Amino acid sequence: MGMRIIGSGSCIPETKLSNEHFENRSFLNEDGNPLNYSTETIISKFAAITGIEERRYAAPDQVASDLGAAAAAKAVASAGIDPESIDYLIMAHNFGDVRSGSSQSDAVPSLASRIKNRLGIKNPDCVAYDLLFGCPGWIEGMIHANAFIRSGIARRCLVVGGETLSRVSDAFDRDSMIYADGAGAVVVEGSSVPGGVLSHCSASYTQEQAGFLYFGSSHERKRGSDVRYIKMQGRKIYEFALSRVPEAMKKCLDRAGIEIADVKKILIHQANEKMDQAIVSSFYRLYGMEPPAGIMPMSIRLLGNSSVATVPTLYDLIATGAMPDHRFDPGDIILFASVGAGMNINAMAYRI
Known part of the structure; x- marks a missing residue:
């Protein structure tokens, strides 16, 4: 029994911030002193190295589980399945739900549980859990799902990855220009067709x-x-x-x-x-x-x-x-x- 992707979805926040958004920032070194470059030079070097010209930020009323739920709903719709048939719902993230203007992470109940709730899944046999594995978390969630399906304990899984890095970045650190918000998800299921x-x-x-x-x-x-x-x-x-x-x-x-x-x-x-x-x-x-x-x-x-x-x-x-x-x-x-x-x-x- 192999595992194949049968549906996908993503949630890309609407708020766009170009590099020009940071032109009036005061970027500092770790010691708190100003960097020895103009902000224009810092942004120019940043773009040349990272390739980033724009990034997306979640709306003030959105948290990571909201983005994850939106991506998950699209994946379920794309797969054309009954969400009650999902055996495992895995949510990969690192910082939990951090509300706009807050410095506190909220991960109780788990973000996976929140997504399951938002999808309206009532089946208690749909096991929802969070996975913290750094940026490779979504791929690791796919590896988990593959193990569940190959072992025969699951037929169908929903694997989500979501984050709001804009909420945990330091405005005085030039690295803050790297970080963005978003979510992606896939539905996978067991298949006897070669591949996956x-x-x-x-x-x-x-x-x-x-x-x-x-x-x-x-x-x-x-x-x-x-x-x-x-x-x-x-x-x-x-x-x-x-x-x-x-x-x-x-x-x-x-x-x-x-x-x-x-x-x-x-x-x-x-x-x-x-x-x-x-x-x-x-x-x-x-x-x-x-x-x-x-x-x-x-x-x-x-x-x-x-x-x-x-x-x-x-x-x-x-x-x-x-x-x-x-x-x-x-x-x-x-x-x-x-x-x-x-x-x-x-x-x-x-x-x-």
Whole structure:
């Protein structure tokens, strides 16, 4: 019994913020002193490295579970199924529901339980739980669902990834320009048709790497240390990802017995355009090749980095025809990959 995606959905918030939105920001170093560049230069360098021109923010009355529920409802409708037939509802996130203007995370009850409630699912045998695995959380949720289905304890699962990073970013930290909000979801079910998930691998590096992404104080020292924001050691993450993610992708592909020439698309976490390009180039060099044109669709330029939401959102945009330069055809091999807080890495090979 294999596992196939039978429906997808995404929730892309309506509020757009271009890079010009940050022109009047006062960005500071970790020590609280101003950066030695003009804000215009900071934004220009940021765009050149990350590729981000716009990002989306949730509306003031929305939280992560709202975005997740909207994406999940679209996925269920796309699959054309009765939501009561879902055996597992997995919600991948990292920061819970953080309301606009608040610094407190709310994750009780779980976001998965809230989404199940919003979908109106009454079946108690639909087990709803949250998954915290950094940015690779949605792919890890797919790996969980695959295990449930292959073991025979589930027939159908709903896997959601959602986040509101704008609510946990430090306005005085230039990295705040990276973060965005959104959600994506898929419905998967068991299938005897060849294809679906072919292989996967995951890894957690938890020595010095565990602190590469963390919760820390604002760069504005007057804000005190009680309120925490998402922080990262960008250079160390870049070096870590460039050395470890291609290895995981190759391990996953080799496990599936797939030739690299047969890979049609690589859907990688939309973390940083330059980093993602370097990862994919390094991956192909492991096979003595250069990446073919169009192999790596990118959404980060207009949507920013929405953590666990980036990969399922990207999948849905292609599946629904919203990215006309990219498409999925029956039999295509798709390689999913992600890296994030933990530091966690995973990859999954999938045949459409």
